[in-house]
Amino acid sequence: MADGAFTEKSADEFYEIRTSSDLEHKAAYTIDGKDIHVAGHEEIYREAIERYPTDDAIDRTAEKRLVRKLDFRIIPVLGVCYFFYYVDKTTLSYAAIYGIKEDLNLKGDDYSWLSSIFYFGWLAWAIPSNLIMQRLPPAWYLAFNIFMWGALLMCEAASKGFDALAALRVLSGAFEAIADPAFMLFISMYYRREEQPSRISAYYLWNGVGVAGGGLIGYGIGNIDGALASWRYEFLIVGAFCAAWGIVMWFALPNSPATFTHFTREEKLLMIARMRVNQTGVEQNHINWNQVREAFTDYKTYLFLFLGFIANVPNGGISNFSTLVIQGLGYGQLVTSLLGIPQGTLIVIWIVLGAVANHYAPKNYRTIVGAAFMLPTIAGGLGFLLAPDDAYVGRLICYYLTGSYQASFIMTLSLITSNVGGQSKKMIVSGIIWFGACIGNIASPFFYKADQAPKYTEGIGSLLAANIIELLMFGVFRYVFIWENKRKEKQRAAIYAAGEVHALNETAFKDLTDKQNPNFTYVY
Secondary structure: OOHHHOOOOOHHHHHHHHOOHHHHHHHHHHOOHHHOOOOOOHHHHHHHHHHOOOHHHOOHHHHHHHHHHHHHHHHHHHHHHHHHHHHHHHHHHHHHHOOHHHHOOOOOOHHHHHHHHHHHHHHHHHHHHHHHHHHOOHHHHHHHHHHHHHHHHHHHOOOOOHHHHHHHHHHHHHHHOOHHHHHHHHHHHHOOHHHHHHHHHHHHOHHHHHHHHHHHHHHHHHOOOOOOOHHHHHHHHHHHHHHHHHHHHHHHOOOOHHHOOOOOHHHHHHHHHHHHHHOOOOOOOOOOHHHHHHHHHOHHHHHHHHHHHHHHHHHHHHHHHHHHHHHOOOOOHHHHHHOHHHHHHHHHHHHHHHHHHHHHOOOOOHHHHHHHOHHHHHHHHHHHHHOOOOOHHHHHHHHHHHHHHHHHHHHHHHHHHHHOOOHHHHHHHHHHHHHHHHHHHHHHHHHOOHHHOOOOHHHHHHHHHHHHHHHHHHHHHHHHHHHHHHHHHHHHHHHHHOOOOOOHHHHHOOOOOOOOOOOOOOOO
16 A cells, blocks of 8 residues: 555554554563663563553553652652742842942952853853763762752852852853753652643742742841841851752652662653553663764754743843842832842742643643733733833833743743654754853843843843843744644654554654654653
């Protein structure tokens, strides 16, 4: 039969054929150890396929119990880490209202450089750190890096001038480079693709808790009447908590589904088998350089790079200048710290609303949900720029509205965890989006010019322009993934016509990229 006879066969029809019981059982027993590259855990992966040869063999009640247990073991640990992750980056912002500029004699653009230079370290180490993590136990590598965040932050308290503080911030940025890609790796390893946006939201909302908590911490530290300047206590106290949490994560996070403590053998088998449907690859401890090359030659990688950049132009300014913007509305130091609390609370609300909207939206509405949550931040940016100078409360509310972009960025992250197959390729693309994020965060503070305080017209204008472009990018990704799925359907039809149907078990635990895997479909 000619190939053309199969090109109109739908993906659903193809899946019905390739997930038939006979094919699944055949695949389960024909995959050998050398085909399942899972960092020395081939036996348990093979056993998982034999125990659950099809998704129909999975007890959904048992699976729900397992997911709840995973949520309890993974999400709070990542969430608290994300809290410190954000508070860590805003310590400089709170230090700014407690006298660091005067104590260190910062002039001109020195503060903007201190805000940006953190990301130079991140930029330089983003890709190498991702590749190193693939070679090492990921949980332990992440925990070590988090411990080093805290240690370096404590060292910043001893800074005597711009040069010392700048050097420490470069090093801090290098150690933080692994955080977001590592979090995304854990989500992709333990959750189905439809579960990933809500889990990313669950740990990312601690970003908002960090904003609110940073306000409380800043207020509390501002009231310390000690031998040191208040801003030095900021670095010491936050740094100590960060380092301590790194030690907790060393013992709390798993390095592999096969070695996850306090889970029974049966739970581990189910944990592995339920990930078959993702078709995004499995754990690896070696670098596949062909996948690295594919990552750098895939045009979608550069779309993610640009999206990471444009989404973080607003973030770099808000994280480092939010206190100065709020203080510029006529509030004192301690009140400014407290006004960070509603800002953080609203970010949590935006992220929860985004997760709920995505959960109840029809299939493949992630890009639409992401675009929708760009609208409040665009409205807030416009309102802040157009409101009269003396409309302090109105401008403050508009500034709070700009936090809705956080919900949209979560949809962006879920597009990566769900749409990139192959472990080495996944690590590169995860690093690439944060490479772009670094560039955005580096550029952003320079839009907030000291001579434009307190309105920071150019800074808020950059936020507004970036948000409009990000809104359009969600449309671009939607079109791209729909087009790619049509290409995949043709590929599957040709494979079916040639009589080479590949069952899910044949491809789920091979280290295949999204391009190589005929069973892979993009979500959008």
